[in-house]
Amino acid sequence: MSHDILTSTFAGAIRSGTPLLFATLGEILAERSGILNLGVEGMMLIGAFTGFAVSYTTSNLWLAVVAAMGAAAILASLHAFVSITLKVNQVVSGLALVFLGAGLSGFWGQRFVGIQSVSFVNVKIPLLAEIPFVGNILFNRDPLVYVGYVLAPFIWWYLYKTKYGMNLRAVGEAPGAADARGINVSLTRYIYTIMGGALAGLGGAYLSLAYTSMWVENMTAGRGWIAVVLVIFAIWDPLLAMLGAYLFGGISVLQFGLQVTQTPIPPNIMKMFPYLFTVLVMLFTSSEKMKKRFGAPSALGVPYSREEKT
Amino acid sequence: MSENVLELSNIVKRFPGILANDHVNLTLKKGEVHALLGENGAGKSTLMNIIYGIYKADEGEIYVNGQRANITSPHKAIEYGIGMIQQHFSLVPSFSVAENVALGLKEFHLFPRIDVIKKRLRELSKKFGLDVKPESRIWQLSAGEQQRVEILKLLYMNSQIMILDEPTAILTPQEAEGLFKTIKEMVKYGASVIFISHKLKEVLEISDRITVMRHGKVVDTLLREEADEKILARKMVGRDVVLRVEKSPPKTGDLKLSVKNLYSRSDKGPFAINGLSLEVRKGEILGIAGVAGNGQRELAESIYGLRDYTGEIEIDGTMLKPLDVHSRINHGVAYVPQDRKGVALCGNLPLYYNLFLKIFTSKQGDFNPYLFNPISLKKPAEALVKEYDVATSSLDLSVKYLSGGNMQKIVLARELTLNPELIIAVHPTRGLDVGAMESVYKILIKARENGAAVLLIAGDLEEIFTLSDRVAVLYEGRIVGYSEPDEEHLEEIGLMMAGIKKERVG
Numbered sequence: 001m002s003h004d005i006l007t008s009t010f011a012g013a014i015r016s017g018t019p020l021l022f023a024t025l026g027e028i029l030a031e032r033s034g035i036l037n038l039g040v041e042g043m044m045l046i047g048a049f050t051g052f053a054v055s056y057t058t059s060n061l062w063l064a065v066v067a068a069m070g071a072a073a074i075l076a077s078l079h080a081f082v083s084i085t086l087k088v089n090q091v092v093s094g095l096a097l098v099f100l101g102a103g104l105s106g107f108w109g110q111r112f113v114g115i116q117s118v119s120f121v122n123v124k125i126p127l128l129a130e131i132p133f134v135g136n137i138l139f140n141r142d143p144l145v146y147v148g149y150v151l152a153p154f155i156w157w158y159l160y161k162t163k164y165g166m167n168l169r170a171v172g173e174a175p176g177a178a179d180a181r182g183i184n185v186s187l188t189r190y191i192y193t194i195m196g197g198a199l200a201g202l203g204g205a206y207l208s209l210a211y212t213s214m215w216v217e218n219m220t221a222g223r224g225w226i227a228v229v230l231v232i233f234a235i236w237d238p239l240l241a242m243l244g245a246y247l248f249g250g251i252s253v254l255q256f257g258l259q260v261t262q263t264p265i266p267p268n269i270m271k272m273f274p275y276l277f278t279v280l281v282m283l284f285t286s287s288e289k290m291k292k293r294f295g296a297p298s299a300l301g302v303p304y305s306r307e308e309k310t
Numbered sequence: 311m312s313e314n315v316l317e318l319s320n321i322v323k324r325f326p327g328i329l330a331n332d333h334v335n336l337t338l339k340k341g342e343v344h345a346l347l348g349e350n351g352a353g354k355s356t357l358m359n360i361i362y363g364i365y366k367a368d369e370g371e372i373y374v375n376g377q378r379a380n381i382t383s384p385h386k387a388i389e390y391g392i393g394m395i396q397q398h399f400s401l402v403p404s405f406s407v408a409e410n411v412a413l414g415l416k417e418f419h420l421f422p423r424i425d426v427i428k429k430r431l432r433e434l435s436k437k438f439g440l441d442v443k444p445e446s447r448i449w450q451l452s453a454g455e456q457q458r459v460e461i462l463k464l465l466y467m468n469s470q471i472m473i474l475d476e477p478t479a480i481l482t483p484q485e486a487e488g489l490f491k492t493i494k495e496m497v498k499y500g501a502s503v504i505f506i507s508h509k510l511k512e513v514l515e516i517s518d519r520i521t522v523m524r525h526g527k528v529v530d531t532l533l534r535e536e537a538d539e540k541i542l543a544r545k546m547v548g549r550d551v552v553l554r555v556e557k558s559p560p561k562t563g564d565l566k567l568s569v570k571n572l573y574s575r576s577d578k579g580p581f582a583i584n585g586l587s588l589e590v591r592k593g594e595i596l597g598i599a600g601v602a603g604n605g606q607r608e609l610a611e612s613i614y615g616l617r618d619y620t621g622e623i624e625i626d627g628t629m630l631k632p633l634d635v636h637s638r639i640n641h642g643v644a645y646v647p648q649d650r651k652g653v654a655l656c657g658n659l660p661l662y663y664n665l666f667l668k669i670f671t672s673k674q675g676d677f678n679p680y681l682f683n684p685i686s687l688k689k690p691a692e693a694l695v696k697e698y699d700v701a702t703s704s705l706d707l708s709v710k711y712l713s714g715g716n717m718q719k720i721v722l723a724r725e726l727t728l729n730p731e732l733i734i735a736v737h738p739t740r741g742l743d744v745g746a747m748e749s750v751y752k753i754l755i756k757a758r759e760n761g762a763a764v765l766l767i768a769g770d771l772e773e774i775f776t777l778s779d780r781v782a783v784l785y786e787g788r789i790v791g792y793s794e795p796d797e798e799h800l801e802e803i804g805l806m807m808a809g810i811k812k813e814r815v816g
């Protein structure tokens with residue numbers, strides 16, 4: 001591969017990895033609290049649509065980002081209410097969210113199809129962007145990419161070094177123990193499920209505000225599902241999520257590089273790579289032992305109630 | 311000394327179909343160890359969970375240091391200086407000891423000062439003889455060590471009222487002695503302790519006063535000086551109990567079960583059974599003593615075909631395949647598992663269903679598998695409920711609403727009425743009251759006299775002494791030695807349970 005193709009593949013990996021990163025970080029927060037939200041795909045779509053609609057009408061990109069996060073958070077709070085307060089099956093509720101998000105965004109988004117709006121432009125970071133080869137790939141990107149660089153380590157720090165992160169992990173792993181120590185299990189789960197939704201919305205907004213500058217129905221194309229898998233791949237660790245997201249991003253842009261270099265693999269097969277890789281990841285990370293060691297949220301998907309007899 | 315730190319007045323708590331606490335009054339004096347004695351299902355744990363804010367009382371008042379206290383959550387209880395060690399520990403497995411102590415502490419804002427906690431924990435460990443490293447992760451600790459972590463948590467928060475819910479159930483005799491020493495030490499420093507138990511001996515050893523509960527009511531509160539085992543047992547059960555069960559010398563017959571060179575893994579991955587061999591003959595009870603977590607569960611599950619293994623398991627001289635429960639049932643094997651909620655019963659199914667779950671797969675029931683009328687089960691179910699004295703409001707009640715003791719009665723009723731030839735019993739009387747224990751003992755001994763072979767895996771040595779014809783000690787997945795079922799050998803068995811090998815042929 002030539003130098004150019006290599007550079008554009010790596011840059012593409014960062015770009016297409018960023019929405020995955022946001023959604024994965026969001027899902028990590030929700031799952032760490034014990035709530036499995038399979039509705040990432042739906043929340044991303046709502047985020048992508050809302051972001052685009054707001055940026056098109058106001059031309060204010062940051063407002064659009066906030067609106068996208070808010071809209072997805074509302075969807076997530078629905079899931080939170082149903083699975084925390086009503087204690088129904090979280091898988092079913094999450095799946096419902098996917099179809100709800102896809103349906104609403106498709107319906108409202110009809111009149112936005114095929115139009116261009118403003119989008120985030122690349123901002124060069126002085127000095128850092130001058131580093132040969134790496135500089136241009138990593139530090140000549142749009143602002144949301146930089147948000148991702150900061151957010152993942154921040155969430156890691158929050159999870160493992162702060163009191164609130166500790167509470168969060170305890171709630172997902174041993175809700176009874178957390179409750180006995182005065183931590184409000186339901187409130188904690190609400191907060192992080194909703195925050196998780198907001199991050200999924202941010203991931204969606206990246207697609208319509210930075211990755212492209214338009215709205216297409218179902219434009220997430222399964223990225224929400226990949227995010228759900230990435231959470232397991234990353235063993236619920238934000239830093240590993242960063243690695244995973246960019247790796248997956250890289251795999252999904254690899255097809256363009258391979259096409260340019262005339263590799264004799266049909267493009268339809270190459271489009272399958274990310275999903276194939278997803279299945280492979282599931283095979284290797286399913287070991288119970290690994291999950292225990294890294295503090296996988298063992299109460300994941302299990303509603304908590306204090307007096308319940310099982 | 312006589313000031314009441316805790317006072318319960320007319321506590322009432324109802325569960326669906328059961329009155330768990332019926333106008334209970336109880337006082338705890340400063341600096342005393344107050345034992346709460348009662349059968350399982352007597353309402354001890356329910357009462358304690360009310361004090362700790364896990365359950366909400368339907369009626370009644372709680373006073374702490376003379377002040378009316380409104381305890382709505384465990385957190386509130388902690389604020390009132392009440393700490394509780396529940397039967398199932400409240401620990402986060404992936405956290406270190408120090409992090410578990412730090413969890414939820416108000417004294418830290420954004421960053422928990424783990425180093426400060428570690429230092430204080432080391433001091434407390436030394437002072438109260440609680441040997442545990444603050445850096446260890448909970449999932450790497452034994453049950454006894456985890457209990458020490460729970461005690462350290464209470465000490466760290468300076469709890470003045472400590473509730474221990476059946477703390478000795480998971481300990482070796484030596485560890486229990488250590489716990490008693492710690493309790494005495496804590497009382498010296500001004501704490502007051504409520505000690506829940508159904509073991510008469512330890513209650514007499516550790517407590518200053520003893521309150522006996524039965525069927526949700528307080529029967530009596532006695533000073534230790536006024537009490538002895540006989541009095542307590544009678545109050546607990548409501549009638550005289552003979553805990554020593556008559557047993558004729560064994561009429562040992564042919565080899566029923568033979569296990570050779572068995573290896574089996576625990577759920578976590580490593581081998582829990584390491585080349586174990588044992589034999590049980592018809593008409594004898596082999597008691598397996600050992601500290602919980604030394605392979606008891608894996609041994610029982612391998613023999614019953616619930617867990618994969620390598621090695622040989624023969625019943626009646628027939629080699630059985632791993633993971634083939636059906637062939638075991640056809641060989642007349644009964645299984646009383648340790649996890650009665652998860653393995654033995656379907657919590658959501660009604661009681662009478664649970665009584666007959668096994669008949670469908672055994673050849674003994676005469677049911678048409680295609681035209682099955684569940685109502686026809688009710689009559690035999692009623693007889694069994696009566697025979698085993700199950701306390702329930704209805705046959706249709708979901709089993710999960712029964713107390714632990716009553717659940718176990720259902721399991722035993724189901725397994726033992728099929729006239730088994732080999733009984734694998736794991737903690738068969740855990741959580742049962744003295745009266746029910748007596749009947750379980752009698753049933754097991756009767757089965758033995760009818761020629762059944764019994765493999766009894768129990769944590770309670772007294773139970774093993776009462777029932778067994780031979781005692782084998784299980785340590786780290788191997789039989790480390792045999793002994794006679796006799797109090798004289800208690801120390802020797804205790805040492806073997808701790809892994810100090812002292813081979814004897816029993």
